Amino acid sequence: MLRFLIPIVLVLILELYTFFSIRALTNNKFILIGFWIFTVVVYAVFFYQMNLAQREGRFSLSTGYAIALALTALVPKLFIFAILFTEDLYRLFAYFQHNGMTVGEAIPSRRKFISQLALGIAAIPFAGFLYGIFQGRYNYRVIKHTMFFDDLPEAFDGYKLTQISDIHSGSFDNKEKIEYAVDLINEQKSDVILFTGDIVNAIAEEMDPWIDTFKRLEAKDGLFSILGNHDYGYYAYRDQKDIDENHQKIEKVHEAIGFDLLLNDKRTLERNGEKLHILGVENWGASRHFPKRGSLREASKDVVDGEFNILLSHDPSHFDYKEMEIRKKEKEDPAVITDEPNVINFEKKIQLTLAGHTHGMQFGIEIPFLNLKWSPAKYRYPRWAGLYEEAGKYLHVNRGFGVLAFPGRVGIWPEITVIELKKREKIA
Structure with missing residues (x-):
């Protein structure tokens, strides 16, 4: 009371x-x-x-x-x-x-x-x-990054990818604005489009009116996707049969759009005999409230040391969570005890991880020329928006395409990320 x-x-x-x-x-x-x-x-x-x-x-x-x-x-x-x-x-x-x-x-x-x-x-x-x-919820921003890597294969020097995340189609109410955003994504003419989860709010049918719009997405090397915590049906259904049926429908939604859905799996892109791996894991979040179905080991089981890997993992806590801190915070709830490694400590090098999930809480202040970036999201997710680096591995957290619960954005605008991969020149 x-x-x-x-x-x-x-x-x-x-x-x-x-x-x-x-x-x-x-x-x-x-x-x-x-x-x-x-x-x-x-x-x-x-x-x-x-x-x-x-x-x-x-x-x-x-x-x-x-x-x-x-x-x-x-x-x-x-x-x-x-x-x-x-x-x-x-x-x-x-x-x-x-x-x-x-x-x-x-x-x-x-x-x-x-x-x-x-x-x-x-x-x-x-x-x-x-x-x-x-207006703010449809104020789409294209944010561009150029990233340099020592171990990027020569054939992929200048390779360009577009990341979108957290579509949340159940919150859409303006077809013209969504079509504009899809066209804006295509205008980037990236080699590949990567979607990092939460295509719906709760149920697969929310995406039905928007499939034809998102089918217009195109990239030379294809479109790859993963699931987010909202894509499993747990927020709408309690019966396992309903959850499983919703999951099957979600998979068909991805297929209908043209997304190649990665469920703890990888796809390999090849150019001139050189390889770049796209790894995609199911949702894994440090909080006990989110599904823990992701497996780095399963997704990378055929990856050889020295190869270049880009990981799609919806929740940024997967990048650097600390097991003992989680156990202490959640009072050793069995639901949060896991043997899943974080990306930083994983035995195979993952050069770049792409995540979403936080939305930047759809509220905050960002003034780039003052180097000012703040949102209440930082108190739950220390890595909540933009680029981060640790131990020679990079994480990019997309601010999200759609909205959830609060149908607006104040200061944290919907994001379309464009990343160009460049090989760092060796100094003689």
Whole structure:
């Protein structure tokens, strides 16, 4: 009961502070009553949709928009609270510093300017959320990297790949925007297209209206894909038979699009007698909440030392998870105990790992020329977006193509990654 009571009290405090800031500017009863009516409607819609989602076992578009409405209404109030609470602390300090004064003299009524300032600052995240919902989720960015490797085969010098991840077709609602994004991917004219999982939110049928659109994807050396945690049906079904049937349908969806689905397997690309391996593992996540079906050993069983390998693994925690830390965090839950190695410590060298999964939490701040990159995602996934390197092995985490739950993106835009592989020249 306490775990529900505390959030309710905190939200009520936010609402009261917002109400007081509005009341400091106007005594119009229609505005003040309207504020509470709007607030009640927002939370009523939110709790109704969340309850519906729990009964159905999956998120619908209407649930996503209910979440968006609640966040758009709630997050700006955090800024109002921060400013007004700071003012209240100052007023309280003033009261204790002025002995002999009455409360009214020492703590004057809330100043109109402070309320105007609080509401003005709160308007910035409010506008940001509205933009993120209506425009930001389709603000596709092509992010390009050139990567140099000592052991890249000569024949693949200049090889170009495009990575997309986390399509989440169950959240799509604009065919024109999705077609634009597919065309943008094709415009990159990469040698290969690599998809790193989560093609749906929960069930295979979510992709049915979009198969013809994604069938337009093309690359000279083909399209390769893997599964993400949302592709197994666990979020929609409890019965194993339903889960297995959904899995079979998902495989057919990949086939219909033209994706070569890798299930702990590899494909070998050859040029002038030289090889480059595409390894694809099933989902493996450090959290006990996500499926652990990936196997690096199975995917690379025919790989010979010294060959160049690109790994597709949906969850970036696969790259560097630490077993003992997981056991301690999850209190040695048997569900998280595994003998699956992380990529860094794996006996066979995997030069480049491509992942997704985090979405950058669809919210954050990125200003490249200031080298500023922040998202709440970093507190769960230290490697949450972009390029990382450790022990001579690289990880790229794609920010995602679609959205999940919150139908918008604020500061963290949908990403199409283009990576050019280059052979590093030896210094004589």
